[in-house]
Amino acid sequence: MNPAPTDGHSSRSRTGAPAFGSGAGSGRGSRFGLLAPSNGKLVGMDIRRRNNVTVIGRADGPVLLLAHGFGCDQNMWRLVVPMLAVDFRVVLFDYVGSGRSDPSAWSEQRYSSLEGYASDVLEVCEELNLRDVIFVGHSVSAMVGVLAAAxxxxxxxxxxxxxxxxxxxxxxxxxxxxxxxxxxxLLESLESNYLGWSAAMAPVIMGNADRPELGQELTTSFCxxxxxxxxxxxxxxFxxxxxxxxxxxxxxxxxxxxxQDVIAPREVGAYVNEAIPGSRLVTLEATGHCPQLSAPQATAQAITDFIGAAG
Amino acid sequence: MGATDAVFISLLEDSAEELYEQAPCGYLSTLMDGTIAKINTTLLDWLGLSRAQVVGRMRFADLLTVGGKLYHETHFAPLLQMKGEVSGIALDIKAAGKQRMPVLVTSKVKTSDDGEPLLIRTTVFDARDRRAYETELLRGRQAAEEARRQAEADRERLQEALAVLQQNLLPAELPKVPGLEAASYYHTASPDLLGGDFYDLFPLDADRWAFFLGDVCGKGPQAAAVTSLTRYTLRAAALHDPDPVTVLSTLNTVLHERYTSGDTRYCTAIFGVLNPVDDHVSVHLASGGHPSALIQHADGTADYLPTPGGMLVGVLPGAQFETARTQLFPGDTLLLYTDGLTEARTGPDRELYGEDALRAFTAAQPAAGPQVLITALTGLLTGFGDGLDDDTALLALGVPAPLPTPVSEDLR
Structure with missing residues (x-):
């Protein structure tokens, strides 16, 4: 059983392990807006809802904006957030087209370039009026952060x-x-796996409200x-x-x-570090492409240390 | 003890180790970083590798093709770390002889009593046949999507062509006739079907104007072709000799020729000539089987201008048509309509709307000219909802009432 409703969004809240992004837009539900796709600019659209924005942690702390990469959504950060939330005001979101973002806001043209994703980042910053943001981007999102900062x-x-x-x-x-x-x-792999579960998932992703039996699937389906x-x-x-x-x-x-990272091997890390003036490179004792999952403690620590040292 | 029992017992003695090694699926166990700690013979055979090459030396992801590796890193591993298990993921392994072997992979994290993740157990199922089948399904789906896109594009093109044709059956806008006000309305029952209703208003010479309104039986492209033929025949005939009966007779001859050669379509129509004289407009019209025109008078009454007995146009050679004459004075409006209006179904019993109701409705409207009447009738048609299931054309012609008291202004 779900706990009793507390925020009017209980039907969307998850049970079991902590997860983010279920309460976005609380108390702001009336501000659904209109899309004007002709020039790609959003007018009056509730960005918090569109990008499933979650804010958590120390209200007066420095802002840490966590941006997920390709393959999942803001749930990628769930193991590091409890640690980071002690010192930071943590802002999480899903890019349009991922996780629980609003699929109706998606357009192939906008999201066919990294600039489209950078626009999502900037619009979230504008909506929440964020300043002095520490942008943490995983995988391709690291480059999205570079574009947004430029x-x-x-x-x-x-x-x-x-x-x-x-x-x-x-x-x-x-x-x-x-x-x-x-x-x-890889695109083939995507294709062959979606064949298996996209049919079942599609109504959930599209927010089909009149099929409540899918609610349970929703709670267990990440990414x-x-x-x-x-x-x-x-x-x-790619x-x-x-x-x-x-x-x-x-x-x-x-x-x-x-x-050890198949997707971003060490020489790529060295290349990035070399190319960015005055950057710092930290190599985590972790394998795989997702240290925030495989080595959450070390990842959170490295971020906290860096902000402390950089001032 | 029979021979069968002996076989059965030897089966039961199949050791756990043999069950593992020779299982009909691949098994492997890895450390949390993916390093392979244990692997069964079935999987080694698929891979064409020895145990020594794999255990402690390779990670699970190393067994995958590059695309599979990417998918593993971006989807499989994160999901496994978050949920503790992942099932039925389609991946390709690098099999013996540089082959790609499609497999379905399920992994589960084994945890210690206090919940610490210890290792990952993975089963690998041969999915070669299944993947071939899925590829076919995928191809089928892509073909279906392509066909749907094509069909939509075709439909759009067809709609455009239909719209152009339909416009060709009606005047783009009514001409301005001195001393006369004109208004029209056309309701299409279905956007897919070209209608058979038509009307027009055009000059005959400096003093006179011709108008017509009618209905070709049927719908669709064939009816539309006859509608087009009808419209241009009426126009051409009127320029040659505008006498209404002569015009309808010419149309009758043209349609009848077509009728006898197999296209058994006919029409009903009213054709008339307007002649503005002094303070009024005289009207001379003829009807071929068409519902009588209705006149809304300036005094708030409404009467039909009867044209009984006129025959359908195009069915019989030498068909007879009925004529009528009237005069429209300021405030009078002549209404022509097709039977879509009078044969609309209304009320709970789906009764025909009928000519009496139309006359009553018209009489109840203010005598404020054609446009006001057409607007009122448009509202009436809309109110019929799905009771209006046929195309409907309306054409109203009237003499404007004089503006109140402009004379005294001029005298001052």
Missing amino acids: KAPQRFSHLVMVAPSPRYIDDDGYRGGFSADDIDE ATDPDMARVFARTT LSDSRADLKTVAVPTLVLECR
Whole structure:
């Protein structure tokens, strides 16, 4: 049984393990707005709801904006948030097209470039009136943070790039770790897995309110994404080349890499660190691409230490 | 003890180890970082690797193709870490002989008594046949989606073509006739079907104007072709000799020729000539099987202008048509309509609306000219809802009432 309603959103709250993003828009539900897709600009749309924004932690602490990468949603941060929330005001969100964002706000054109994702970040910052933001971006989101900071430098004080890669595909004199064929293979993998569960998940993702029996599935499904939107995000992520943007970074930056990471190998971490003026590189004793899950303590510690040291 | 029992007992003695090693699926156990600690023979055979090459040396992700590795890192591993188990994920392993082998993978984290994750147990099922089947399904779905897109595009093109054709059956706008006000309305029962109703208003010479309104039987492209033929035949015939009976007779000849050659379509129509004289407009019209025109008088009454006995146009050679004459004075409005209006179904008993109701409705409207009457009738049609299931054309022609007391202003 779910606990008794407390915020009017109990039907959307999850049971069991803590998870984020179920209470976004509390008390602001009336501010649903209109989309004007012609120029890609949102008018009157409730950004908190659109991006499933969650704010947690010390209200007067420095703002830590946690941005998930391709493949999941803000739940990726669930193991580090309890630790970070002690010192920081933690802001979490889902990019449009991921997690519990509003699928009706998605457009293929906007989210076919990393700028579209950077716009999501900036619009969340505007909506919450965030200043001196410490942007923590995982994987491709690290580069999204670079783009956002270049567009609105006044909003950001630090960048933390978790397992970043500015380009996944090998190039002349650059080793990203993958060939173009590899990326096609990933898209195939996406396709064959969605075949299995997208049909069951689609109504949940699309927020089908008149099928309450899907509610239980909803509580247990993390990282559920509409296949078409995931395909676009995958393409945008793995075909992007943001190497030239690294030199625009003008704030203290931490590059956080894992000792063993198939997606962002050490030489990519070294490349990023080299390209960003005055950045700091920390290699975590972790394997895989998601240190915030495989080594949450060390990841949170590295972030806290960096902010303490950078001041 | 029979031979069968002996076999059965030897089966039961199948050791746990043999059950593990020779299971019909792959088994492996890894440390939390993915390093392989234990793997069964079935899986080693699929991989074409020896135990020594794998245990302690490779991670689970190393067994996967690059695409599978990417998927593992972005989806599988995070989900496993968050939920403690992941099931039925489709991946490809690098099998013996540089083959890709589609598999379905399920993993579960084993935890200690106090909840610490210890290791990951994984089963790997051969999914070659299943994947081939899924690929077919996927291909089918893509083909269906493509077909749907194509069908939508075709439909859009067709709608556009239909709209252009439909416009061709009606005047884009009514011409301005001196001393006369004109208004029209066209209701399409279905956007997919070209209608058979038509009307027009056009000059004959410096002094006279012609109008017509009618209804070709049926709907769709064939009816529309006849409608188009009818409209331009009436226009051409009127320019040659505007006598209403002559015009309808010409149309009758044209349609009848078509009728006898297999396209058994006919129409009903009223054709008339307007002649503005001094303070009024004289009207001379003929009807071929069409519902009588209705006149809304300036004094708040309404009467039909009867044209009984006129025959359908195009069915019989030498068809007879009925004529009528009237004069429209300031404030009078002549209304022509098709039977979509009078044959609309109304009320709980779905009764025909009928000509009496139409006359009563018209008489109840203020005698304020064609546009006001058409607007009122449009509201009436809308009110019929789905009781109005046919196309409906309305054409109203009237002589405007003089403006109140402009004369005294001029005299001053």
